[in-house]
Amino acid sequence: MLRSSRHRFAALAIFLVFMAYRSHAQRPSFSVGTAMANPGKKATGYLEVPAGVDSATKLPVVVINGAKPGPVLALVSGAHGTEYVSIVALEKLISLLDPSEISGTVILLPLVNVPSFEQKVPHVNPIDNKSMNRFYPGKADGTQTERVSLLITKEVVDRSDYLIDYHGGDLDESLRPYAYWAPTEKEAQDRISKEMVLAFGLDHIIIWRDRSTDLNATRYLDNTATARGKASIVVEAGYAGTVESDDVALLVNGTLSTMRSLKMLAGDPHPIENPVWLDRVVDVISDGSGIWYPLVKRGTYIQQGMKVGYVTDYFGKTIVEVRAPIGGVVLHVNAVPSLKRGDNIANIGVVASHAP
Ligand SMILES: [Zn+2]
Numbered sequence: 001m002l003r004s005s006r007h008r009f010a011a012l013a014i015f016l017v018f019m020a021y022r023s024h025a026q027r028p029s030f031s032v033g034t035a036m037a038n039p040g041k042k043a044t045g046y047l048e049v050p051a052g053v054d055s056a057t058k059l060p061v062v063v064i065n066g067a068k069p070g071p072v073l074a075l076v077s078g079a080h081g082t083e084y085v086s087i088v089a090l091e092k093l094i095s096l097l098d099p100s101e102i103s104g105t106v107i108l109l110p111l112v113n114v115p116s117f118e119q120k121v122p123h124v125n126p127i128d129n130k131s132m133n134r135f136y137p138g139k140a141d142g143t144q145t146e147r148v149s150l151l152i153t154k155e156v157v158d159r160s161d162y163l164i165d166y167h168g169g170d171l172d173e174s175l176r177p178y179a180y181w182a183p184t185e186k187e188a189q190d191r192i193s194k195e196m197v198l199a200f201g202l203d204h205i206i207i208w209r210d211r212s213t214d215l216n217a218t219r220y221l222d223n224t225a226t227a228r229g230k231a232s233i234v235v236e237a238g239y240a241g242t243v244e245s246d247d248v249a250l251l252v253n254g255t256l257s258t259m260r261s262l263k264m265l266a267g268d269p270h271p272i273e274n275p276v277w278l279d280r281v282v283d284v285i286s287d288g289s290g291i292w293y294p295l296v297k298r299g300t301y302i303q304q305g306m307k308v309g310y311v312t313d314y315f316g317k318t319i320v321e322v323r324a325p326i327g328g329v330v331l332h333v334n335a336v337p338s339l340k341r342g343d344n345i346a347n348i349g350v351v352a353s354h355a356p
Contacts, residue, residue: 030065030072030105032155033058037065040099047109047151054127054144057115062108064097070104070264071161075255076152076221077109079132079167080123081116085238086166089251096252104264107156112148122170133165136224137216153224162196162262163225163232166251169239169298175332176299177237177250178204178278178349182211182226183356192262193231194356199261199269200235200254204329206278206349207356233258239298240335277356278349281331285344286311288320292339296346300330308346311339326350 027039035045042065046058077083077090090110097106111117113125113132125132128143135142137157138149157163169175181197183190197205211223218224225232235254237247253270261269286292294309296302304327311320328348339345 027065027069030063032063032107032159033061035061035063037063037099037105039065040067041065042094042097042099047155049144049147049151052141052143052147057127057144057148059112059114059148060110062094062106062110064099064102064106064108066102066104066106066264067100068103070102071262072105072107072159073259073262073264074107074156074160074163074225075109075166076112076156076163077166078111078113078117079165079221080170081111081113081118082120082122082171082241083166083168083238084241084243085168085247086236086251087111087117088243089237089248089255090166092248092252093255096256101266102259102264104262106259106264107160109152109156112152120171122172133167133221134219136218136221149221152221157221157225157228157230160225160230162192163222163230164196164200164255164258165220165222165232165234167234167236168247169236169332169335171241172334172336172338173239173332174294174298174335175236175239176204176330177202177235177247178206178331179236180206180208180222180234181356182208182222182232184213184226186229189226189229189231193226193233195261195271196231196258197233198271198275199258200233201257201270201272202235202237202250202254202275203272204276204278204331204349206281206331207352209279239332274355276329277352277354278329278331279352280350282326282328282348282350283344284308284322284325284346284348286320286322286339286341289340290314290319291337292334292345293337294333296330296333298330298332301328302330302348303327308333324348
């Protein structure tokens with residue numbers, strides 16, 4: 001080897017080491033709770049919620065720090081710990097998402113409401129009997145649900161650029177898959193959130209307008225992100241305790257497609273074309289207590305006035321005939337015979353007259 005080329009080789013080697021150091025230095029590690037991931041790595045840990053007026057708790061958290069720079073996406077599931085499809089879908093994504101292929105960082109909370117999951121209690125956190133998707137942004141001196149909500153607001157929402165909240169039909173809800181899109185009148189943010197919800201690919205999308213913009217009264221997780229300027233969507237699949245593989249696939253594939261639309265994964269997204277847009281959701285509430293007999297299934301399209309089911313007393317006598325207050329699609333219908341006055345029997349989505 002000639003002397004000059006040896007020098008050139010040495011200079012190149014020093015340059016490459018410098019560049020490697022620089023690129024490493026530019027992409028710092030990312031920590032959420034006790035999960036700390038270096039670039040190109042995945043780490044697991046816990047968000048630890050200290051004891052307050054009630055017991056301490058901890059939530060599993062995964063940080064997937066991509067090899068390449070990019071935005072931060074939060075994926076959150078299990079606020080309702082018996083909406084199993086959403087939880088199982090995020091469990092699949094923990095192993096599927098490869099940090100070497102990702103631009104940016106994914107913060108993944110697969111199970112917010114551990115007591116609900118463990119004790120098989122639908123709708124609420126059994127520790128304080130509160131829904132874990134109604135008390136955002138949370139508070140430090142509140143009950144467990146409020147303390148968890150505050151930690152998620154600070155550690156997850158505030159540090160993300162985008163957020164997807166996953167739900168589904170709970171143990172007593174027979175639900176067809178759908179998504180929520182909540183426009184804010186902020187053009188750039190709405191364009192991104194709309195791209196996200198279309199890329200996710202669920203074929204029914206509820207337009208959720210007029211939500212609180214008061215940062216201290218956002219109530220829902222997605223609205224907590226939206227009000228803080230982060231494009232976010234809600235997706236729902238699965239029903240009544242089942243874990244069907246096609247429902248899980250909807251949420252897994254939808255997430256991958258959304259990450260492609262956000263340029264966090266290579267490849268093209270597969271957006272839904274011409275989804276059914278719903279501009280209103282009407283609750284059907286029970287007028288009486290007794291045994292519920294449905295006459296429609298999840299996803300059925302019904303006309304105003306159509307009988308959707310009836311309620312009998314415990315002697316078999318019909319006490320309430322339930323008719324559709326409006327025409328639309330049955331988003332979910334009560335899946336079990338138990339019913340008491342004031343319970344939600346069904347939600348009917350009203351088809352929008354035109355796409356937004
Ligand atoms: Zn839910």
